[in-house]
Amino acid sequence: MNYPDYRPRRLRQNDNFRRMIRETTLSVDNLIYPLFAVPGTKVKKPIVSMPGIFQLSVDHIVKETQRVKALGIPAVLLFGIPERKDEIASGAMAADGIVQRAIRGIKEKAPDILVITDVCLCEYTSHGHCGMIERGEVANDATLEVLAETAVSHAKAGADMVAPSAMMDGQIGALREGLDEAGFDTVPIMAYSAKYASCFYGPFRDAAESAPAFGDRKGYQMDPANSDEAIREISLDVAEGADIIMVKPALAYLDVIRRAKEEFDLPLAAYNVSGEFAMIKAAAQMGWLDGERAMLESLIAIRRAGADMIITYFAPEAAQSLAAT
Numbered sequence: 001m002n003y004p005d006y007r008p009r010r011l012r013q014n015d016n017f018r019r020m021i022r023e024t025t026l027s028v029d030n031l032i033y034p035l036f037a038v039p040g041t042k043v044k045k046p047i048v049s050m051p052g053i054f055q056l057s058v059d060h061i062v063k064e065t066q067r068v069k070a071l072g073i074p075a076v077l078l079f080g081i082p083e084r085k086d087e088i089a090s091g092a093m094a095a096d097g098i099v100q101r102a103i104r105g106i107k108e109k110a111p112d113i114l115v116i117t118d119v120c121l122c123e124y125t126s127h128g129h130c131g132m133i134e135r136g137e138v139a140n141d142a143t144l145e146v147l148a149e150t151a152v153s154h155a156k157a158g159a160d161m162v163a164p165s166a167m168m169d170g171q172i173g174a175l176r177e178g179l180d181e182a183g184f185d186t187v188p189i190m191a192y193s194a195k196y197a198s199c200f201y202g203p204f205r206d207a208a209e210s211a212p213a214f215g216d217r218k219g220y221q222m223d224p225a226n227s228d229e230a231i232r233e234i235s236l237d238v239a240e241g242a243d244i245i246m247v248k249p250a251l252a253y254l255d256v257i258r259r260a261k262e263e264f265d266l267p268l269a270a271y272n273v274s275g276e277f278a279m280i281k282a283a284a285q286m287g288w289l290d291g292e293r294a295m296l297e298s299l300i301a302i303r304r305a306g307a308d309m310i311i312t313y314f315a316p317e318a319a320q321s322l323a324a325t
């Protein structure tokens with residue numbers, strides 16, 4: 001069909017037409033909200049590069065979880081900043097570690113929301129890398145055991161799902177085996193499968209106090225230039241038992257999200273990361289962008305690319321604005 005027989009504007013004339021032919025939806029059901037747990041009580045410390053996001057002590061984490069639960073958000077994703085960091089990330093798998101305490105706090109006071117935990121070591125190591133250091137390098141296989149033990153400690157504390165983000169080869173298999181052996185065969189794994197070495201994690205590293213003390217993460221996170229490799233990474237995770245696969249970051253990697261959606265039939269998550277949040281917030285504060293519209297347009301773009309769920313710092317704001325329309 002060609003113009004003038006076909007006039008696409010006919011179905012754009014008013015909002016009812018537009019609603020009727022809309023191809024993609026964004027719902028509160030799609031949103032996962034990240035939270036940063038810190039030691040202490042009554043701590044609510046703003047993260048300067050992420051307006052509206054705070055480091056929260058467990059009492060505040062519980063309150064914040066109750067608030068987002070009331071907005072209809074189905075899940076939170078927990079990160080922790082421990083009292084002390086050391087070479088071997090002891091704080092990551094401690095039974096009374098910060099994330100483990102936060103899980104128990106939430107489960108006690110707000111049981112009806114999913115608690116997903118990020119399983120990584122960079123917040124817990126004194127060197128800020130995501131694994132064990134051997135001869136100045138991040139050692140893959142020595143890290144697997146530590147990651148598995150961390151995941152099991154989260155499950156023991158009551159986590160509903162674990163999300164390994166260290167980008168070690170074999171980490172999904174190691175976690176699955178560790179969880180199954182410990183009797184947690186019902187706990188799913190959300191795999192950060194295609195996680196890129198991205199500058200868009202900058203604000204997060206302020207929030208999680210996890211910037212590497214030497215070098216960078218390019219030896220384990222993916223090169224932004226690659227997408228065939230993302231497919232290989234995801235295939236490995238699927239074979240090792242991932243229940244949900246993830247592409248991270250989201251906005252600069254919409255093509256990768258689309259490929260992942262087409263090539264795999266597992267639920268697909270995308271992580272709308274800290275830098276993506278910060279850019280919109282900064283432009284909105286300057287009066288250069290309409291912050292709410294930029295947020296909703298970005299989130300619908302991530303859904304249109306193929307993500308079933310979106311991890312985003314915008315989750316509560318997006319839930320509010322969806323409820324208002």
Ligand code: PBG
Nearest residue numbers: 120122165200201204273274275
């Ligand atoms: C842990 C981890 C990071 C993020 C999620 N998990 C940081 C990193 O890899 O350096 C980034 C999240 C964000 O930027 O919002 N490894």
